Amino acid sequence: MATSELKHDPRIDPATGEYRVIAPGQTFRSITEKISRIVLTPETPLGWFAIFAVGGALATMLMVALTWLFLKGTGIWAISQPVAWGFAIINFVWWIGIGHAGTLISAILLLFKQSWRNSINRFAEAMTIFAVVCAGMFPLIHTGRPWLAYWMLPLPNTMNVWPQFRSPLMWDVFAVSTYATISVVFWYIGMVPDFGTMRDRAESKYAQYIYGLCALGWRGSVRHWSRYETASLLLAGLATPLVLSVHTVISFDFAVAVLPGWHTTIFPPYFVAGAIYSGFAMVLTLAIPLRKFYHLEGLVTERHIDNMGKVMLATGFIVAYGYGMEVFMAWYSASHWEAFMMWNRMFGPMGWSYWVLITCNLAIPLTTLWSRKLRTSIPFMFFISIVVNTGMWFERFVIVVTSLYRDFLPSSWGTYRATKWDYAVYAGTLGLFTALFLLFVRFLPMIPMSEIRMMLPGAKITAKATATEAGD
Amino acid sequence: MPAREGTYGLLAEFDTPGDLVRAARQARQDGWRRMDCYTPYPVEEAAEAIGFHRNKVPLLTLTGGLMGLTAMFLLETWISVWAFPLNIGGRPLYSWPAFIVPAYEWTILFAGLSAAFGMLALNGLPSLYHPLFNAPNFRNGATTDKFFLCLEALDPKFDLVEAKRYLESFQPVSVVEVEY
Numbered sequence: 001m002a003t004s005e006l007k008h009d010p011r012i013d014p015a016t017g018e019y020r021v022i023a024p025g026q027t028f029r030s031i032t033e034k035i036s037r038i039v040l041t042p043e044t045p046l047g048w049f050a051i052f053a054v055g056g057a058l059a060t061m062l063m064v065a066l067t068w069l070f071l072k073g074t075g076i077w078a079i080s081q082p083v084a085w086g087f088a089i090i091n092f093v094w095w096i097g098i099g100h101a102g103t104l105i106s107a108i109l110l111l112f113k114q115s116w117r118n119s120i121n122r123f124a125e126a127m128t129i130f131a132v133v134c135a136g137m138f139p140l141i142h143t144g145r146p147w148l149a150y151w152m153l154p155l156p157n158t159m160n161v162w163p164q165f166r167s168p169l170m171w172d173v174f175a176v177s178t179y180a181t182i183s184v185v186f187w188y189i190g191m192v193p194d195f196g197t198m199r200d201r202a203e204s205k206y207a208q209y210i211y212g213l214c215a216l217g218w219r220g221s222v223r224h225w226s227r228y229e230t231a232s233l234l235l236a237g238l239a240t241p242l243v244l245s246v247h248t249v250i251s252f253d254f255a256v257a258v259l260p261g262w263h264t265t266i267f268p269p270y271f272v273a274g275a276i277y278s279g280f281a282m283v284l285t286l287a288i289p290l291r292k293f294y295h296l297e298g299l300v301t302e303r304h305i306d307n308m309g310k311v312m313l314a315t316g317f318i319v320a321y322g323y324g325m326e327v328f329m330a331w332y333s334a335s336h337w338e339a340f341m342m343w344n345r346m347f348g349p350m351g352w353s354y355w356v357l358i359t360c361n362l363a364i365p366l367t368t369l370w371s372r373k374l375r376t377s378i379p380f381m382f383f384i385s386i387v388v389n390t391g392m393w394f395e396r397f398v399i400v401v402t403s404l405y406r407d408f409l410p411s412s413w414g415t416y417r418a419t420k421w422d423y424a425v426y427a428g429t430l431g432l433f434t435a436l437f438l439l440f441v442r443f444l445p446m447i448p449m450s451e452i453r454m455m456l457p458g459a460k461i462t463a464k465a466t467a468t469e470a471g472d
Numbered sequence: 473m474p475a476r477e478g479t480y481g482l483l484a485e486f487d488t489p490g491d492l493v494r495a496a497r498q499a500r501q502d503g504w505r506r507m508d509c510y511t512p513y514p515v516e517e518a519a520e521a522i523g524f525h526r527n528k529v530p531l532l533t534l535t536g537g538l539m540g541l542t543a544m545f546l547l548e549t550w551i552s553v554w555a556f557p558l559n560i561g562g563r564p565l566y567s568w569p570a571f572i573v574p575a576y577e578w579t580i581l582f583a584g585l586s587a588a589f590g591m592l593a594l595n596g597l598p599s600l601y602h603p604l605f606n607a608p609n610f611r612n613g614a615t616t617d618k619f620f621l622c623l624e625a626l627d628p629k630f631d632l633v634e635a636k637r638y639l640e641s642f643q644p645v646s647v648v649e650v651e652y
Binding site: 027028029032154160161162163164165166168170171174175178181182185186188189193196197199200201216217218219220221222223224225226227228229230231234235238239241242245249252450451453454458459461462 | 488489490493508509510511512513514515516517518519522524527529530533537544547548551552555556558560563567570571573574576577578580581583584585587588590591592594595597598599600601602604605610611612614615616617
């Protein structure tokens with residue numbers, strides 16, 4: 001009975017029995033029209049302005065909070081002894097983790113020839129870049145004297161001082177700066193053919209000029225396409241080990257320190273899986289309102305939502321394994337300090353944060369994402385995406401704060417209570433991210449047109465159609 | 473300013489990638505060499521039809537990656553051993569395992585930049601002018617939904633009347649002359 005129902009569902013492709021990647025009945029011209037019109041229309045939707053106003057206001061608050069921070073120093077935050085790493089590091093790890101799904105979608109799924117990713121890769125990459133912008137800011141402002149940040153670079157200077165390359169914090173500088181650079185390059189190169197389309201479809205002189213400059217003179221020569229495809233594949237092949245290395249290096253910031261709760265070898269894989277988990281959640285948080293608002297249900301279909309749900313289920317279980325292994329090692333290591341840290345993390349005065357984490361990351365998503373019905377229910381997936389984003393933020397909170405606030409000597413135990421400036425900076429980066437993302441949606445093609453064209457039935461070439469007189 | 477005057481080539485427009493590939497393959501068999509196809513998305517078969525099988529982007533990427541690796545590893549070694557030796561817990565100055573991480577990142581950085589900018593350079597991009605944009609139907613189709621074959625005037629076989637008749641034998645939507 002269930003199968004016959006599925007057969008009559010127009011959203012399901014009868015050939016595969018899966019949800020369709022893109023809705024039937026699209027042509028090269030119709031998808032080009034649909035995607036480029038969002039950008040080229042002179043009318044900006046009112047809803048766009050409304051959300052931009054909120055994002056812009058929060059971003060302005062960020063500027064105020066940063067100004068005050070630079071005037072007063074990091075003392076306006078809650079960081080002190082023993083909790084010397086607070087919101088800045090939590091937010092840094094959270095934001096950069098969110099960025100990872102963008103690279104995963106654009107690079108790893110490209111290498112695995114998962115063509116369903118084509119609809120969502122552009123805005124997932126944009127999400128990566130804006131998340132890295134927010135993330136990269138935190139270590140800089142956390143140093144307290146960001147105007148001296150260039151000391152981290154190996155530059156000749158009159159003090160004759162050079163960076164110390166044995167420190168994971170130094171590795172971080174290279175990992176994150178490489179990640180930001182390669183993400184921007186990958187994103188831009190991906191957009192060049194679409195800029196060509198925008199140039200040719202724009203009606204205003206001004207838009208033609210700007211998009212024309214961005215398109216770099218792209219004209220779709222097959223020689224160019226051939227090199228372009230090679231370069232894209234190579235960039236994807238390079239971005240894959242890069243994205244795995246970035247969160248690995250970030251986990252080294254913790255794992256290399258000799259501190260119960262941080263000093264574990266499980267951190268690199270568990271950080272990377274957590275990054276992908278939260279990143280896919282953020283892609284859903286962005287994609288679900290976007291497809292509704294811009295009527296892109298035919299291009300970002302239930303299949304995408306369903307597949308992202310499956311990826312989240314898989315990475316969620318890796319994360320669950322990580323949590324389980326931490327608890328197991330706390331007991332198995334027979335280290336008094338490890339055992340106390342874990343007990344304190346679960347049942348100490350800040351134990352609530354651990355249970356928020358378990359509820360949001362394990363209890364809710366890992367029990368419900370098994371059901372295809374729930375995975376293709378749009379409101380439910382939006383809800384799950386918010387839950388997982390919250391859970392992943394608390395994971396970093398738990399790792400940073402609950403490992404620090406009760407250290408080896410009871411006389412130095414303390415607590416952590418974030419100040420209004422901590423919250424202002426965090427909310428401010430959410431606003432900055434929203435504002436940047438809205439600008440992207442308004443001015444750049446958010447779905448890669450050239451890659452969608454490749455997936456249409458009209459792009460198939462049969463041997464018969466191309467047979468020449470002499471034969472091959 | 474156009475660099476030259478006269479005819480750049482003849483541009484035939486097709487509706488489907490199959491028609492384009494058939495025409496390009498036939499033209500190659502008939503001895504045409506100076507030609508190119510223009511498509512709104514990568515059509516591998518068309519590149520092969522005009523005899524474009526491999527490119528130098530992978531070589532550039534490898535070279536870039538090796539340069540990044542060498543540069544960073546030597547920089548770290550020079551700084552840690554000679555320029556600014558620091559005793560960190562009695563560990564050796566030449567502590568190469570710790571140097572791997574930044575060297576690894578720079579391998580990827582330089583390889584990625586070489587792939588992207590190398591691809592653009594080999595394509596002759598950015599370029600502000602190209603004669604094809606003078607064709608009336610090119611901009612409305614080449615980046616949207618049409619497939620083009622251009623026989624260039626530089627080909628020794630090129631003769632305006634003959635080549636036009638030749639292209640029309642493939643039943644294209646149109647054949648237009650492109651000026652420099």
